[in-house]
Amino acid sequence: MALIKRLYNWLDLRIGAKEIVEQELTGYLLPRNINEWYSLGSVLLVIFTLQVVTGLLLLVYYVPDAEKAFKSVTYIMNELPYGWLIRLCHAVGSNMMVAVLIMHMLSTLFMKSYKSPRELNWLTGFLLFTLVQGISLTGYLLPWSQLSFWATTVATNSAAAIPVVGPYLVEFLRGSKLVGPATLGRFFALHVGVIPAVIAGLIGAHLFCLKRTGISTPPFGDQVETGSHWNPEHYRYESHPGGIPFFPNYALQDLTSIGVYFAVFLAVVFFAPNLLFTPDAFIPANAFQTPAHIKPEWYFLANYQTLKIFPSELLGLSVQAAAMTFLALLPFIDRSPERNPFKRPLFLVCFFGGFLLWVGLSVWGHYS
Amino acid sequence: MENNGRRKFLGVCLAGASAAAAAAAVYPVFRYLAPRSDQQGSNKVEFAESDLPAGEAKFFEYAGSSAVLVKTSAGAVVALSAVCTHLGCIVQWEKDKQDFLCPCHAGRYTPDGTVVSGPPPRPLAKIPVSVANGKITVG
Incomplete structure (x- = not known):
C-alpha cells in the first residue's frame, strides 16, 4: 500500500493527479436521488470495450474472403483453444449491446433526461443507437453462413422500396446486384473500420455533452427538483451541491450493474450458447438455395413486420422513417418543462403504448 | 482495530477475487493466441x-x-x-x-x-x- 501511495504522490507531483481525482471522481457530485438506471451508460462502455477486444482477437484468424470466411469461423469455433468463447462473447455481446442500449434510451425517455438543455446528449445517443444497429447488421454477414447471407439479402433488399434511387441504392450497398463477395468486402470494412471509429467519436461527443451539461436529476425520489431551472439565455452547468460523490459511492453502483450484466451475459454464453443461432448459422452460404423462414435479428423484427403489414413497402418504410425521425427530434418537439412522468398521463400512455407496440410487432414478426 | 481488520480482510478478498477474474480472462486469450504445437509441420x-x-x-x-x-x-x-x-x-x-x-x-x-x-x-x-x-x- 505504501508503494502505491508513493507512486500516487510521484504522479501527483508531475501531472497533478490529486486535482484530477478531486475534480472528476471524489468531488464530482451527483444528485442524491440518483438511481441504478443511470449506470447503464457505464455498462455500455464496458460492453463496447469488450466488443472491440473480442473483435480484434477474432480478426487474428478471421479471413474476409467469401471462399474462406465460413471455414475460418468454423476453425475459430471448433479448433482454436477458447475460440468458441471469444466468438460467442462477441456474438452475444452485440445482442446485449443493443438490448442495454434500448434500456438506456427507455430510462432516459421515462425520466425525461432528454429535455433542454440535453438535446445534444439525446441526439448523439440516438445516432449511437442507429450505428450500433448498423454495426450489428454488417457484422451479421461476416460468418458467411446461410443465416447471415440470406438475412443480409432480406435486410438490404428493403432499401429497394425507396422511389427512383431504391434499386441502385441496394446495388450500391451490396457492391453487386445480389449479395456476394463484393458485399462481404464492404461490410467487413464498415464493420471493423468505419463504424467503430464513428461510434468511438460519438461516444466521446456524448460524454463531452454529459460533462459540460452536468448529470440530470431524476424527476422522482428524495429531493426532487421538478421543472427545468435551465435559463436558455446563458450556459449553465447543472451542479449538485450536497450530492453524493461519484467515487466511491456511485462507482460502486456502476460496478454492481456491470456485475449483474456479466452474470446475465456469461449465463447466455455458457448455458444457452445457441440461443442466437438457428441451424442455418451452421451451414455455409449458398447463393442458389434460400432457406425457409429467414428472419432478421430480434431487434429488426418490428421493422420487418411493419414492412409486411403495410400494403406497399414504401408506405412501411415511410412509417418507420417518420417514427425514427420523431424519436430523434423528440427533445425539440416535447418542450414542456414538466419532467415527472406521473404528472404527464399522455406521455405515459405514449411511452408504454409505443413500447408495447414495438414488443408486439417483434413477437408477431417472430411467429409470422 | 476490529473495523480495520475487517476492512483489510474484505480488501484482500476483493483483490483475490479480482486477480482470479483477471486470470480467468487472460488465460483463454493467451491460449487462443499461442502458436499451436500440432501445426508445426511434419517431423518426417x-x-x-x-x-x-x-x-x-x-x-x-x-x-x-x-x-x-x-x-x-x-x-x-x-x-x-x-x-x-x-x-x-x-x-x-x-x-x-x-x-x-x-x-x-x-x-x-x-x-x-x-x-x-x-x-x-x-x-x-x-x-x-x-x-x-x-x-x-x-x-
Missing part, C-alpha cells in the same frame, strides 16, 4: 533419391521451419536447417561454388553446414537423414 519427410542430383540442393519445410537437403559432388546426402545462425535469414545454395550463402550479411557455409566466412557464430544445425531403397528420409 521423404523424397525419391532420383529427385536430388549430385551437386544440387532441395529446400523444404520441416517441423515448422525451413530445411535443405544437399547431395554433394561426392554423392553424400546431408540435411541441414536452412536458417542462418547469425540473424535467422534463409541461406541460398550456390551451385557453382558448392556452398551456402546467407544473402543478409554474406555468411558462408560449406555443404555440411560448417561456417567458412562472415558473421554466423555457429554451423547450420544438422537434421538426421537416411538413404535406403532409393528413398531419402529426413527426420
Whole structure:
C-alpha cells in the first residue's frame, strides 16, 4: 500500500493527479436521488470495450474472403483453444449491446433526461443507437453462413422500396446486384473500420455533452427538483451541491450493474450458447438455395413486420422513417418543462403504448 | 482495530477475487493466441533419391521451419536447417561454388553446414537423414 501511495504522490507531483481525482471522481457530485438506471451508460462502455477486444482477437484468424470466411469461423469455433468463447462473447455481446442500449434510451425517455438543455446528449445517443444497429447488421454477414447471407439479402433488399434511387441504392450497398463477395468486402470494412471509429467519436461527443451539461436529476425520489431551472439565455452547468460523490459511492453502483450484466451475459454464453443461432448459422452460404423462414435479428423484427403489414413497402418504410425521425427530434418537439412522468398521463400512455407496440410487432414478426 | 481488520480482510478478498477474474480472462486469450504445437509441420519427410542430383540442393519445410537437403559432388546426402545462425535469414545454395550463402550479411557455409566466412557464430544445425531403397528420409 505504501508503494502505491508513493507512486500516487510521484504522479501527483508531475501531472497533478490529486486535482484530477478531486475534480472528476471524489468531488464530482451527483444528485442524491440518483438511481441504478443511470449506470447503464457505464455498462455500455464496458460492453463496447469488450466488443472491440473480442473483435480484434477474432480478426487474428478471421479471413474476409467469401471462399474462406465460413471455414475460418468454423476453425475459430471448433479448433482454436477458447475460440468458441471469444466468438460467442462477441456474438452475444452485440445482442446485449443493443438490448442495454434500448434500456438506456427507455430510462432516459421515462425520466425525461432528454429535455433542454440535453438535446445534444439525446441526439448523439440516438445516432449511437442507429450505428450500433448498423454495426450489428454488417457484422451479421461476416460468418458467411446461410443465416447471415440470406438475412443480409432480406435486410438490404428493403432499401429497394425507396422511389427512383431504391434499386441502385441496394446495388450500391451490396457492391453487386445480389449479395456476394463484393458485399462481404464492404461490410467487413464498415464493420471493423468505419463504424467503430464513428461510434468511438460519438461516444466521446456524448460524454463531452454529459460533462459540460452536468448529470440530470431524476424527476422522482428524495429531493426532487421538478421543472427545468435551465435559463436558455446563458450556459449553465447543472451542479449538485450536497450530492453524493461519484467515487466511491456511485462507482460502486456502476460496478454492481456491470456485475449483474456479466452474470446475465456469461449465463447466455455458457448455458444457452445457441440461443442466437438457428441451424442455418451452421451451414455455409449458398447463393442458389434460400432457406425457409429467414428472419432478421430480434431487434429488426418490428421493422420487418411493419414492412409486411403495410400494403406497399414504401408506405412501411415511410412509417418507420417518420417514427425514427420523431424519436430523434423528440427533445425539440416535447418542450414542456414538466419532467415527472406521473404528472404527464399522455406521455405515459405514449411511452408504454409505443413500447408495447414495438414488443408486439417483434413477437408477431417472430411467429409470422 | 476490529473495523480495520475487517476492512483489510474484505480488501484482500476483493483483490483475490479480482486477480482470479483477471486470470480467468487472460488465460483463454493467451491460449487462443499461442502458436499451436500440432501445426508445426511434419517431423518426417521423404523424397525419391532420383529427385536430388549430385551437386544440387532441395529446400523444404520441416517441423515448422525451413530445411535443405544437399547431395554433394561426392554423392553424400546431408540435411541441414536452412536458417542462418547469425540473424535467422534463409541461406541460398550456390551451385557453382558448392556452398551456402546467407544473402543478409554474406555468411558462408560449406555443404555440411560448417561456417567458412562472415558473421554466423555457429554451423547450420544438422537434421538426421537416411538413404535406403532409393528413398531419402529426413527426420
